[in-house]
Amino acid sequence: MEIYKSGEEFNVKDGEMEFSHNKLIIRGPNRDFYYAITEDRFATSSTIDLDNLDKTPIDIDNVWPRYSGRLLRAPSPVPQDSYIKEADFFVPGEYPELLPPGGLVLHEIEAYELLRQHPHPNIAQYHGCVVSDGRVTGLCLAKYKMTLEERMEVSEPFDKEIFLESIECGIRHLHSLGIVHNDISPYNIMLDEMDRPVTIDFDSWQQNGQELGIKKGSPGWWKEDSKHALFENDYFSLSKIKEFLFALASSSWDPLTKSTSATENAFKASTSASMQIGGPLDMPDSICTTPESHVEGEKQNTTTPPPSKRTEKQDEYRVKTKEKADTKKGWPGELLERVCILM
DSSP states (O other): OEEEEEEEEEEEETTEEEEEEEEEEEEOTTSOEEEEEESOOOSSGGGSOGGGSOOEEOOGGGTSOBOOTTSOBOOSSOOTTEEEEEOOSHHHHHOGGGOOTTHHHHHHHHHHHHHHHSOOTTBOOEEEEEEETTEEEEEEEEOOSEEHHHHTTSSSOOOHHHHHHHHHHHHHHHHHTTEEOOOOSTTSEEEOTTOOEEEOOOTTOEETTOBOOSOOOOTTTSOTTOOBOOHHHHHHHHHHHHHHHHSTTSTTOOTTTOOOHHHHHHHHHHHHHHHHHTSGGGSOOHHHHSTTTTOSOOOOOTTSOOOOOOOHHHHHHHHHHHHHHHHHHSOTTGGGOOOOOOO
16 A cells, blocks of 8 residues: 555644644555545655554545546647646545535536536636546646736736726626636636636536535635525625735735625625626626737736735735635645636
């Protein structure tokens, strides 16, 4: 047996991060997989006695579902400008009883299959599923340069108003298809070479009105009291993105505690009006009717102020937010999945 994947879990104690345990995915000799935890930290996998660990078998059908000919298959070899999102072994290992048949992979593919029939410039582009030995082992998506969180670290300014409107265009397109993303955050907004935003990561999606699944939003960026997938969930997250873009200069701002009632109500009002007319895309919006009108590569609008210089408190806030999110969500490192798109 050998360690196939591993990840460390941390708890927050007295404001400090404290190591809790290691999560392990163990591969057996016959392509069988197991989930185990150990309270030992290790420098190399050779220091772990795998035979003495309490191992839980993983149903491989919930990780690598069998390929069906109705699904788009990625080119082989995959294009160099692609990103392969691999299946998550940890969730099937920890919560096998909560997963639907086919697990999270088929659930995410379902969204991408619908979206490839109804593409949008601000939504991730899907190239198909990666197949090995008759099983789906990953999703092939186009590659982007960085996340929104990373872009905010760059000193070069960009038009945040248009950027925010473009994100909203993508969200409204999803809603017109009945899709609620449920995990809009700076980690799931990517940018291309022209600073165009694209929403990625659809493993938390549900149809509007459905009960939320095993995977939900990132703490601090979604309505944590919500039990169902609703359009307003995404608009709440969008209001948080707006605060992130325009209020980060205030070192006291924290998405885990900051009230967003004003911006949330504004988005709710616009959503309600559009739904009465017949759907999210019926709302007049010049940006959304011409989604690529702002990406001609022109120079930055000089009226847009450059981002303020980061302070020590802002750095501390970023670290604290990530730590809280990782701890609450339970899957460290997953927040920064680099699923990208090529326009």
